[in-house]
Amino acid sequence: MTELSPATVAATYFDALERGDIPTVMAQFDPDVVWHQPGSHRFSGLHSGIDSVGALLGGMMERSEGTFVLAVTGPAMSNGDMVALPVRFSGRRSDRSMDMDGVDLLTVRDGKIVEVHLFSEDAASEDAFWGQPA
Numbered sequence: 001m002t003e004l005s006p007a008t009v010a011a012t013y014f015d016a017l018e019r020g021d022i023p024t025v026m027a028q029f030d031p032d033v034v035w036h037q038p039g040s041h042r043f044s045g046l047h048s049g050i051d052s053v054g055a056l057l058g059g060m061m062e063r064s065e066g067t068f069v070l071a072v073t074g075p076a077m078s079n080g081d082m083v084a085l086p087v088r089f090s091g092r093r094s095d096r097s098m099d100m101d102g103v104d105l106l107t108v109r110d111g112k113i114v115e116v117h118l119f120s121e122d123a124a125s126e127d128a129f130w131g132q133p134a
């Protein structure tokens with residue numbers, strides 16, 4: 001069996017994310033995935049392992065009252081096992097909203113996402129949306 005390229009794994013991940021296909025999203029992660037969430041909010045920090053990343057994503061959907069969406073806005077840029085994609089993400093809840101650009105950097109090895117680094121256009125606005133650490 002031929003190993004999938006990092007760009008193919010990234011495309012599968014983002015396509016599933018945009019469709020809300022969470023089982024396919026989670027299947028792209030290595031069990032020991034490491035997720036770097038920027039900022040100074042309740043979800044910021046290092047999340048290690050697929051269960052932790054699943055809880056993070058679920059928490060974001062809950063906090064955004066199910067409105068969080070992310071869309072790829074340009075072509076994937078690859079460098080070895082890393083794939084960077086420009087994205088736009090948004091969400092609403094009763095008292096706040098956010099809508100901004102970002103970059104998601106995925107590291108893919110052996111056909112699985114092993115590390116995720118996120119970059120946001122406006123960290124202060126993202127912090128205000130997600131809220132202070134619990």
